[in-house]
Amino acid sequence: MNAAVRHHMSDLGRRVEARRTHLGLSREEVAERSGSTPGYIGLLEEQLPSPGIEFLVRLANALETTVQDLTGYAADIAPGAGRAGRHATMAGIDEAECRRLLDDHGVGRVAVVGDDGPEIFPVNYQVVGREVLFMTAADTPLAKAASAGATIAFEQDRVDEAFSQGWSVLLVGPAHGVSDPATARTLREAVYSTPWAGDGRDVLVVLTPHRVTGRRIRAQGAPGGAGDGDGAGTGR
CATH class of the missing domain: 2.30.110.10 (Electron Transport, Fmn-binding Protein; Chain A)
Structure with a gap:
C-alpha cells in the first residue's frame, strides 16, 4: 500500500488491515466471513467510511475480535474493570x-x-x-x-x-x-x-x-x- 493511500486510512481501517494481516486472511476471505464484498473491505481499509453497528459486529466476528477492540474504544482502558462473573x-x-x-x-x-x-x-x-x-x-x-x-x-x-x-x-x-x-x-x-x-x-x-x-x-x-x-x- 502506497503512502498516499495510507495517509487516508482511518484508525478503523488500520485496525481492520492489521487484524486481517495477523490472521493471514485475504480481503476476499474477510468479505465471505462478514457477508460483504472484497471491494467494500478494501474501501473500509483505505478510505473513511462509517459502517453501521450491525456490519461492525459481523466484521468483528469475521476478524475474531470485538467491536471495542476493532474501533479502539478500549485502547486506553485498563482491563478487568467489571464485576466478577456469576458462580465463577x-x-x-x-x-x-x-x-x-x-x-x-x-x-x-x-x-x-x-x-x-x-x-x-x-x-x-x-x-x-x-x-x-x-x-x-x-x-x-x-x-x-x-x-x-x-x-x-x-x-x-x-x-x-x-x-x-x-x-x-x-x-x-x-x-x-x-x-x-x-x-x-x-x-x-x-x-x-x-x-x-x-x-x-x-x-x-x-x-x-x-x-x-x-x-x-x-x-x-x-x-x-x-x-x-x-x-x-x-x-x-
Whole structure:
C-alpha cells in the first residue's frame, strides 16, 4: 500500500488491515466471513467510511475480535474493570494448553529482580521451540538479568470483559543472552516484529522455562469450551 493511500486510512481501517494481516486472511476471505464484498473491505481499509453497528459486529466476528477492540474504544482502558462473573470457577491449565495459548508471538510481561527490587514491564516476545525470545536494550533490567543468568518470570493473559472470565500463563526459568553470531542471526530472522518500543533494542535474551503453569477462570452461562483461548488471567 502506497503512502498516499495510507495517509487516508482511518484508525478503523488500520485496525481492520492489521487484524486481517495477523490472521493471514485475504480481503476476499474477510468479505465471505462478514457477508460483504472484497471491494467494500478494501474501501473500509483505505478510505473513511462509517459502517453501521450491525456490519461492525459481523466484521468483528469475521476478524475474531470485538467491536471495542476493532474501533479502539478500549485502547486506553485498563482491563478487568467489571464485576466478577456469576458462580465463577478457576482451574489449572496443563503445559501443552499453556503453550498453545502463547501462540507464536505477542506482548506479555516480564518480571525481574533489579537493583531497586522486583520490576515488571511489558515486552514483545517470540516463541522459538520450547524457549521464549525477547529483544531489549543493553542497559535494561532484563539484559542485566540475562547477563547474570538470573531466573525471571514471563506472563501472558487475556481478558473477556463481557463475561468476566479468562486465562493467564506463567513461565519461570533462567534467562541468558545470545553471543554466538550465527545463532543470533537465526533468532533475529525468526522474530515476527521488532520491539514496539523502538530502535536500540538489539540485545537477544532467551528464557528457558523450567516451570510452565496456567489458570483459567470460567463464569456460569458464559460461552466458550474447554479449549477456547478467549478470556483473561487473574487470581494467580
